[in-house]
Amino acid sequence: MKIKIGTRGSKLALWQAHHVEDKLKAAGFETEIVTIETKGDKILDVSIAKIGSKGVFTEEIEEQLQNGTIDIAVHSAKDMQSSLPEGFELIAFMEREQANDVIVSNKKINLTPDSEVLLGTSSTRRVATLKAHYPKVKTVAVRGNLQTRIRKMNEGACDALLLAYAGVHRMGYEEMISQHLPLDQFTPAVGQGSVAIEVHNSLDDDKKKSLKRILNHGPTASCLLAERSFLKTMDGGCSIPVFAMATIQGDALKIVGGIISLDGKEEIRITKTGPLDKPMKLGFELASEVLTSGGKQILDEIKNQL
Numbered sequence: 001m002k003i004k005i006g007t008r009g010s011k012l013a014l015w016q017a018h019h020v021e022d023k024l025k026a027a028g029f030e031t032e033i034v035t036i037e038t039k040g041d042k043i044l045d046v047s048i049a050k051i052g053s054k055g056v057f058t059e060e061i062e063e064q065l066q067n068g069t070i071d072i073a074v075h076s077a078k079d080m081q082s083s084l085p086e087g088f089e090l091i092a093f094m095e096r097e098q099a100n101d102v103i104v105s106n107k108k109i110n111l112t113p114d115s116e117v118l119l120g121t122s123s124t125r126r127v128a129t130l131k132a133h134y135p136k137v138k139t140v141a142v143r144g145n146l147q148t149r150i151r152k153m154n155e156g157a158c159d160a161l162l163l164a165y166a167g168v169h170r171m172g173y174e175e176m177i178s179q180h181l182p183l184d185q186f187t188p189a190v191g192q193g194s195v196a197i198e199v200h201n202s203l204d205d206d207k208k209k210s211l212k213r214i215l216n217h218g219p220t221a222s223c224l225l226a227e228r229s230f231l232k233t234m235d236g237g238c239s240i241p242v243f244a245m246a247t248i249q250g251d252a253l254k255i256v257g258g259i260i261s262l263d264g265k266e267e268i269r270i271t272k273t274g275p276l277d278k279p280m281k282l283g284f285e286l287a288s289e290v291l292t293s294g295g296k297q298i299l300d301e302i303k304n305q306l
């Protein structure tokens with residue numbers, strides 16, 4: 001049986017697609033990788049928050065899932081909206097890498113509360129978190145794939161980049177990491193570090209089952225279901241600085257999540273634990289508690305500002 005794997009064309013996306021391909025080949029499948037360019041890849045001079053439309057990195061890929069020219073799509077789980085369009089689903093979440101953020105630089109940069117460096121990032125979550133903990137740091141939006149961002153940094157656009165460890169690791173740039181940021185300060189975006197497999201519901205059920213068996217990592221999936229349920233209930237969209245990370249503790253699921261105001265001055269952060277077999281309930285309860293503990297006001301303020 002042949003599986004056609006759709007992916008964006010960036011090096012990180014292709015690494016992820018090849019990672020999927022390796023697993024499928026090892027299980028005896030034939031594979032083909034189909035590269036698809038999305039709106040988000042084409043528009044590089046505008047921040048994602050300003051492009052505004054949902055699915056800037058997924059629309060063109062979902063068209064091909066729907067008409068069957070590809071069987072599955074491979075995405076960074078973090079890039080996936082909490083509600084997919086009708087007919088699409090994520091059938092597998094692959095084993096998560098370390099989920100933390102890192103500082104990447106060609107200088108030796110180690111953030112302290114007095115650091116006055118210029119950091120490249122386009123993430124509202126990272127900017128707000130920097131304002132909270134490193135108030136003298138300045139930020140500049142640096143967009144594009146990892147290679148482009150590193151090139152811009154080397155050309156002097158910034159002193160360092162603030163990135164997800166997972167992508168840096170996958171691209172083999174670990175020697176450029178000058179600092180690992182702690183998870184309890186820079187709690188990652190929902191899904192950070194995991195790769196998600198998307199299908200359209202027209203895909204053959206037997207194919208779906210085998211793909212899930214080969215590609216899904218149960219513990220990661222439990223965590224991601226909790227985080228994504230949290231995100232969905234927060235109803236924020238990708239440019240809102242919400243964060244959540246679930247981990248498995250024995251036979252329980254623990255999730256830390258919340259929201260931070262754009263100026264970094266107010267943060268709601270709550271930890272909850274629940275049974276492993278009810279991840280979505282836990283994510284929903286966390287979001288409800290965050291919203292009623294002041295998160296709703298922060299969220300409404302941000303929506304007015306953006």
Ligand SMILES: NCc1[nH]cc(CCC(=O)O)c1CC(=O)O
Binds near residue numbers: 076078079162168192
């Ligand atoms: N925002 C883009 C994006 N989507 C996924 C990753 C990294 C890989 C991952 O988290 O799985 C990145 C880059 C980054 O945030 O540094």
